[in-house]
Amino acid sequence: MSEIALGCIGLVVLLMLFLTGIELGFAMTIIGFLGFGILRSFNAAINLMAKDFFDAFTSYAFIVIPLFVLMGQAAYNSGMAEKLYSTTRKFVGHVPGGLALATVVGATIFKAISGSTLATAATFSGVAIPEMDKYGYGRKLSTGVVASVGTIGMLIPPSGNLIIFAMITEQSVGKLFLAGILPGVMIAFMFLCVVVGWCMINPALAPRGPKFSWNERMKGVPMVIWPVVIFVVVIGGLLAGFFTPTEAGAAGSIAVLALTMLKKDLNFKGFVQSVSESLRMGCMVLVLIAGSAVLGHFIAMSKIPAAVADWTLGLGIHPVLILCMIIFIYLLGGSFIDDIAFMILATPIFYPVVLQLGFDPIWFAMIIAVTLMIGVIIPPVAVAVFIVKTITKDSIWLVYKGVMPFLIALFVGLALLFVFPQIATYLPGVLMK
Amino acid sequence: MMRKVLTDMSNRISTWLEVIAGVAIVLVMILTGCDIVGRAFGRPIPGTYEIVSFAGGLVIGLALPVTSRVRGHVMVDLITARISSRAAGVLHGITRVMGIALFLLLSYAIARMGMQLKEAGEVTPVLSLPFHLVAYLIAGACFVECLILVGDIARGGGASHE
Numbered sequence: 001m002s003e004i005a006l007g008c009i010g011l012v013v014l015l016m017l018f019l020t021g022i023e024l025g026f027a028m029t030i031i032g033f034l035g036f037g038i039l040r041s042f043n044a045a046i047n048l049m050a051k052d053f054f055d056a057f058t059s060y061a062f063i064v065i066p067l068f069v070l071m072g073q074a075a076y077n078s079g080m081a082e083k084l085y086s087t088t089r090k091f092v093g094h095v096p097g098g099l100a101l102a103t104v105v106g107a108t109i110f111k112a113i114s115g116s117t118l119a120t121a122a123t124f125s126g127v128a129i130p131e132m133d134k135y136g137y138g139r140k141l142s143t144g145v146v147a148s149v150g151t152i153g154m155l156i157p158p159s160g161n162l163i164i165f166a167m168i169t170e171q172s173v174g175k176l177f178l179a180g181i182l183p184g185v186m187i188a189f190m191f192l193c194v195v196v197g198w199c200m201i202n203p204a205l206a207p208r209g210p211k212f213s214w215n216e217r218m219k220g221v222p223m224v225i226w227p228v229v230i231f232v233v234v235i236g237g238l239l240a241g242f243f244t245p246t247e248a249g250a251a252g253s254i255a256v257l258a259l260t261m262l263k264k265d266l267n268f269k270g271f272v273q274s275v276s277e278s279l280r281m282g283c284m285v286l287v288l289i290a291g292s293a294v295l296g297h298f299i300a301m302s303k304i305p306a307a308v309a310d311w312t313l314g315l316g317i318h319p320v321l322i323l324c325m326i327i328f329i330y331l332l333g334g335s336f337i338d339d340i341a342f343m344i345l346a347t348p349i350f351y352p353v354v355l356q357l358g359f360d361p362i363w364f365a366m367i368i369a370v371t372l373m374i375g376v377i378i379p380p381v382a383v384a385v386f387i388v389k390t391i392t393k394d395s396i397w398l399v400y401k402g403v404m405p406f407l408i409a410l411f412v413g414l415a416l417l418f419v420f421p422q423i424a425t426y427l428p429g430v431l432m433k
Numbered sequence: 434m435m436r437k438v439l440t441d442m443s444n445r446i447s448t449w450l451e452v453i454a455g456v457a458i459v460l461v462m463i464l465t466g467c468d469i470v471g472r473a474f475g476r477p478i479p480g481t482y483e484i485v486s487f488a489g490g491l492v493i494g495l496a497l498p499v500t501s502r503v504r505g506h507v508m509v510d511l512i513t514a515r516i517s518s519r520a521a522g523v524l525h526g527i528t529r530v531m532g533i534a535l536f537l538l539l540s541y542a543i544a545r546m547g548m549q550l551k552e553a554g555e556v557t558p559v560l561s562l563p564f565h566l567v568a569y570l571i572a573g574a575c576f577v578e579c580l581i582l583v584g585d586i587a588r589g590g591g592a593s594h595e
Contacts, residue, residue: 021513021521022528023506030535050542057571058490060482066458066492067465243469246485250465275455279496280505282458286493287506338507380511 003039007302010035014295024341025287032294039301049294056290060246061167066282067249068158071113071256073274078260080227081110081123087220089131093209097199099137100145100206101192103128107149108188109224111156112231113256117376120150121384125391138205139394141198144402147388148191151373151410154339155184157235158252161372163245164285164340165365168292168347173245174238175428179362182423183370183413190409198405230255239431285340292344299349309353319357323364326350327371327414334375335382343372363417366424370414377403377410436587443580447498450574454495457488464488480560487557487567494571498581501532525586532582540575543568 010031017027037045089102107120124146132142154161157177166173199206234252237243260266312322333342354364376384385403389396417423468481500506513521547568555564
């Protein structure tokens with residue numbers, strides 16, 4: 001049997017193994033180990049597996065993942081998201097659709113220090129939806145906006161997805177963070193436009209909320225300023241070359257922990273919970289990375305990436321069409337499997353193709369991030385939608401209907417990013433020459 | 434009775450390992466923070482890179498059992514959620530056995546790697562920290578992971594998925 005045939009069989013068995021409910025990282029390791037063992041020798045496969053796990057677990061670069069999760073979890077457990085929402089709603093709550101606008105703005109600022117899409121969806125489900133209920137907002141709008149806003153975090157730094165993409169493709173984390181800012185802000189702005197447009201078409205959907213005095217509004221401003229200051233220092237320090245990504249994660253965690261503990265927003269229980277969550281999330285991601293490293297050795301040895309690259313280039317079709325096919329595969333995969341897991345699995349296979357086609361890797365990362373944003377809110381595995389549905393006890397179809405206009409905005413955002421790569425490449429080009 | 438003892442033991446060990454991992458991540462954070470401040474004043478802490486890398490091994494390796502215990506790893510339940518509980522139970526048992534075999538092998542492989550590192554006298558360049566100690570700890574954590582998976586079979590996969 002040829003190496004490529006064995007590689008293809010390995011991938012098919014891997015997909016079948018996924019359906020058994022086994023942990024994806026375990027499945028990748030098992031198939032990688034067996035495949036490498038068959039192609040080379042099982043003794044070499046044992047050594048390789050040990051080395052891949054040891055290297056992934058003791059990597060200085062990878063410790064950035066639990067550190068940034070710790071930063072986000074501390075912010076989450078301190079109730080920072082609720083306070084951000086409370087402040088933004090005082091500014092815009094009185095305009096039609098204002099509470100939904102406040103949700104988008106509050107979540108975008110919260111995402112600047114928290115990397116978790118699901119934590120944002122869960123928090124705003126508990127905070128923003130009851131508030132919108134109080135003022136008679138339609139559930140379609142309120143659940144739709146909350147399920148969608150969490151996705152913005154995949155672009156706004158410090159995005160976990162972008163960090164992992166950088167690790168897999170050996171790109172600069174700083175460049176990817178910079179590249180994510182404009183598309184992230186653009187999509188947040190498009191979400192705001194969706195809310196305004198929807199409320200203009202159907203004003204009954206979002207009645208005006210109460211109007212607050214400037215004195216009341218200004219009281220909450222420090223709550224917005226602190227996360228922005230931390231974001232600027234941490235990400236600015238990283239981009240200026242003062243921090244490595246790991247140091248940026250540590251500095252950000254210290255800053256958020258110090259801020260929330262000094263303000264007595266985070267107690268010891270919340271601190272322990274944050275640490276615990278950072279360990280589990282870090283472990284989950286690193287087992288996936290270690291598993292993909294083992295699988296990657298098998299796939300590389302089976303010569304599949306080179307064959308995929310040769311095959312696609314030999315098709316003679318336009319590179320943009322090939323890229324569209326790759327995006328479609330990410331969209332399909334991301335909507336069936338966890339977004340991070342699918343990115344870790346698919347990127348080593350498709351990234352060489354993208355490079356050979358001559359596309360900018362930074363731009364490709366942004367395209368993939370937006371594609372995965374779409375993946376987490378479309379069926380069948382729309383995790384963000386499930387979370388909102390579980391918390392609000394609404395029907396899943398109502399939440400899907402609410403998500404639909406935001407989904408269209410995401411597709412428009414993806415198309416704009418596709419046609420104008422400068423949206424992603426401008427900032428890294430100017431600031432990180 | 435045996436089931437309870439096994440579950441209790443694996444739970445207790447994984448909790449202790451989690452505590453050590455938690456202390457390690459906090460120390461990593463503080464050490465890195467101090468190094469940044471020290472560097473700003475021209476006095477960086479020597480060997481920070483090595484300590485953080487080693488501690489990273491502790492953080493991730495020792496968090497492995499508890500992550501499995503709370504079912505914090507990514508898995509796809511598209512099929513298992515739609516089949517009969519009996520069939521799902523059988524599939525669950527098969528995947529646990531595969532996991533146990535994998536982590537027994539990993540535990541052995543990383544311990545063997547640790548022995549090779551010890552024999553070769555491999556240490557870090559600045560602080561001369563021996564690599565094999567971290568390898569042994571990760572190998573031990575992989576073995577505890579097996580216990581968790583055995584406990585998972587005993588429980589019948591009752592833990593909630595995160």
